Every structure is written in structure tokens, then in C-alpha cells.
Amino acid sequence: MKTPGAPPLLDVAGLVKTFPVRAGLLGRVIGRVHALSGVDLQVWAGETVGCVGESGCGKTTLGRVILRLIEADAGSVRFGGPEASDVRDVRALDEKGLRRLRREMQIIFQDPYSSLNPRMKVADLVGEALAVHGLARGAERQRRVARLLARVGLDPSCASRYPHEFSGGQRQRIGVARALALEPRFVVCDEAVSALDASVQAQIVNLLRDVQEELGLAYLFISHDLAVVRHVSRRVVVMYLGEVVETAECAALFAHPRHPYTRALLSAVPVARPGERRRRILLAGDVPSPLRPPPGCRFHTRCPFVMEHCRSVAPPQRETGSGGWFRCHLEEE
């Protein structure tokens, strides 16, 4: 996927992460969950990249590994620019470097009910990062918190209240204000609007778009909701069992999905247009356990077009005209 000119703000290559599964008194490792198996991803400044997939595909782990909330096993995460001197190897950063990185990279979580400390007032929740980074204190901090609250559509008088006094949508606004406090360049939105009711979800999607335009933010928008991803993204990556199986410009992906999994995924979404009977590609069975991903193409156990060598040989990466690619053995029809 290329955007001419500037190098990407975020460049992820060959990212691998497994989690040990332990059992028994001694905590013996009895297996490993393969959450990420060689993921590549680029995000350019100011753009939104959607990341879709079903449970167990590794999309949440991807967001957390990029921010180093969890450490990867292998691969590289490079962030910064456009000057080469500003590009940092995220996995190699020390404490100090990591703290600086956090000013530029933030995350908004799914559940606005459990991601905010219930004992902290809104002023402290939003101003915490300013305090930790020593960026503003006293009256100046109060002023900046008030400005942030107004920016996300909350009354600045909310500052003295506690999270439980707010509805889900308002809490997510607090989450956005918290993420924006340090004026980051890149924000991971991890199912950031998934827990919200439809009427409120639209408000938060609009808010994210407004602050993006204003601040030139880049988003990695992780979601299982394809309609929302289609609406917000410029490019999309599709994940299945720890791998990216396809990536493309958003419009191209939804108009001409290439990978059989992407096609099935898009065709499975119920659309709010009664009477429209689409040709649905029904996949057999469930997503296999990431404890034991299938050999060869990881999708072969559910693929309607499975061929003999799919069961043993990993598929090649095929470039598509519009700069995207997909991984599949299937020859073009």
C-alpha cells in the first residue's frame, strides 16, 4: 500500500506475538495462543486505517503491541517522522523514550464504563496526562481541561463530577478528551464506538472525525463493525487468525473484495435494506482456535474455494492494481 511522497508515520513489519497458556500448580506452559503471526501495517499522517476481523483475529493485540502496552515477540514497529531523525524504533525505546512516545500515541478503549477510574473526577481523568508529563499545572491545567471538555462537546462544569454520573456516550467523550490531552499524532481506537447505541455512536464517530481534521490525527480504527469502518476509513486491513489476509483502499475493498474471507465477511453483514437478497457466502463452522491455527492457509478450514495445496502451503501475497494486496492461492477468475 503506497501513498506517494512522505514515509509512513507508523510502519509495522513482521510483528509476532504469542501468549503462553499455562495449566496446573506449577503453571507449566501447555500451549501458545498465536495472536499475531507476522503482521505488516503502515499508517500515514492524518489518515484513518480500519482494522477488521472477528474475535481471535489479533486486532486488539495489534493495537496494544504498537503502543507497547504489551511487548511483541518479534518484528519491528517504527514511528515518527517525517524527518528521518525523528523516526524511532518503538520496540527498542527505554523508559524515557517510551514516555515521550506516549505523548504522540494514545488509545481509546471500547468500554467507557471500565476504562475510566471511578474514583477520579473528570478534571483529574482528563488532566492526568498533563500532570504526569509535567506539561501544565494549577490554573493552566484547569484551563486546558476546560478547553478539552468543550472540544469533545461536554460542559466544562463536568470537570468536578465523577464518571458514573455520565451516560455511555458522554463517558466515551471523556475517553476522547483524555486521549487528546497530549495532542497526539496517532490514536488507536479499539472498538471505540462498539458499545454505544446507534444514535449515540453516530455522535462519537462525528466527533472523532472533527478532531482528526482539526489536529491532523491518524487513527488505527479497530472494529468488528464493518459499516462503521467503511464510513471512517481511507484504507482497511482485514485480519484472520493473527494474519493480515487483505489490505486495500476502503472503497476498493468494499466494492471488490479479493480474499475469500473478505468476501464472506462483507456478504455476512446484515444490511438495513429489507427485501434485498444478496448472494451470501455462508462459511462453514467457526473461527478455529488461535491455539492451534491450521497449517497452510489459515482460512482453509472454512474456505468455500479450498484446494489441495491450501492445506499445507502458505499462500503468496498478490498485489492488486490499486496498491493493495491479498494472500490467496486462488488464480484470478
Next chain:
Amino acid sequence: MMAAGRQALLEVSGLTTVIRGAQGAVRVVDRVSFSLSPGETLALVGESGCGKTLTALSLLRLVDPPAEIEGGVVLFQGRDLLQVSARELRAVRGKRIAMIFQEPMTALNPVLTVGEQVGEALRLHEGMSRRQARARAVSLFREVGIPDPETRVDEYPHRLSGGMRQRVMIAMALACDPLLLIADEPTTAIDVTVQAQILDLLRRVQQERGMALLLITHDLGVVAELAQRVAVMYAGRIVEEALVEDLFAAPSHPYTRGLLASLPAVAGVAGRLRAIAGSVPEPSAFPPGCRFHPRCPERMERCDQAEPAFRARAPSGGVACFAREAEAGGGAA
């Protein structure tokens, strides 16, 4: 609202359920009326807290304090379920009316095999022997598309995937050939490719058995795929009812219009979503008059004082809104 010319299987009128709290009783299900013909699918749609689940539970008298059914009539095959003896009610529940829930893991007993759980209803309602019940469970598992049913009946719920558990729930619901299936968010906790399988299964078993379906959901895509008629709930009341094609083509109530307009798939890909201002009120803060008036773009003088009556409309459905009444000719009461 009765479907003309056909005998209703279920006819609900004025169903009211309250939650008793410190500030008195709040009507969380407020004079809800609808009917369902044999073999028909009605969707009860609304956002969280609108009372749709509590409506379904009230039909079967499954509400616990502090919630309490205050009034109304629930005629099922001509008998009022709110008046029948506990014994008669037990004969209806699970046999003529079955229910499936959102989270199959919490609805299944973890220490019984899934075959035993399906067999339980058959032994209770149909007086089958253990062996007969097991054989019937195997054939039900085959009907709902569980692979290798002879082995699967002896598995415990935790050994099955989310999609398989929901199939078990459906098999259990179908065990006694119900006339009405109540499905409360049947696919909400499931991945989209598996959701497509479950929707397909529900549609198939309903058609094959001529069973009526009361579908409770927040997902307008699911509504468009499965339902023939839709009742839209907001803050405990049905605000609009219509045939599914009519509802999506020409929604009447400002809330329905707002809800449809806020969906990302409907808006242009690049544009802002048209969100509904504000958020769904808590039951303790239900506003007077029309409960939607604080968020309504068509609010009129009297909307915060008087409650608009539900006005039926030919050939089916109706709406409760002063703005629509005014359009229809200065209040054609």
C-alpha cells in the same frame, strides 16, 4: 394493529411493567400493545434501556422485583397469560412459547451435557423416556446444523463454540414444537460470519415449522433481514409500528427517522453521520409528555406536556407523534 383477516396468535394490549424504587414506580414498559399472527415475524426494536427485553419477559411473567407487571392483557391463543394459574403458565412456557437469549453460555447449565438439557424439556412436557429424549435431541441437533450430532449431545457447554451453543439453544427452544419463539438479541454476542449462519437457521426453521417469531434486537440490519413487521420502542413505549418495507422506506416517527439516518451505511461515505442529539434517558429521568421530545428536531409546543396517542394507520401499523398528527390535518382525532 391486528393483522387484518387473520386470527392473532398473540395479542398484547396495554402491557405495563413498573420498577419500584425510592422515587416511586417508573413505567419501564408503558401500555405496550401489539399482535402477532401464526407464522409471522415481528421485530421489537430499540436501543438499550428502551424496555424491549422487559416486554418479552413480561409476556411470560418472568420479571422479578423490583420490576413488577402492573397491568395489561397478554392473550395467547385466546387465554390471558397474565391471569392463568402458575401451573397453566408452566405448560405454556418452554412448550408453546419458547425463548432464546443473547448469551448462550449463561443460559446453559454448565454441569449438564447439552443433550440432557435439550432432553429435559421433552421429558417434562412430552413425558418422554431418557432414551427417547436423547434420540430426539440428536435429530434436533441435526435440524439446527450441528455437525456430528450423536457425539455432540454428550458434550458439556464449555466444549462448544459460541455459534454452536446458540444452535444448542435453538434446538432446545424447538424441542416441544413451539408456536411462538421469542428471540432476544439472538446474534448480538456472535461474530458476523457466524451470525449469518444463525440468521439463516432461524429463517429456515421458522418457515419449515410455520412458527411465529418475536425478534428483539437493536440491530436494524437484522430487522431488515428477518422481520415482516416492526415495532419501534423508545423509553418504554412503542412509538411506531409498520411493515418492514414501509418502515425503512418512509419512517414516520422522528425517532425512527433519526435512528435510520444515524446508520453509517445510509449516509454518504464521506459525509458526517446524522446523529440524534442527546442520549437515551434513564428510566428515573423519563421526561414528561412525549418521552422523545428533548431530543426531537420536530418538537412542538405541547410535546413536553401531553403524551401523543398511538394512531393506527391503514393498512397496518401506526405512530404516536403530534407532528405527524398535525400533518395529517390539524389533529384528526
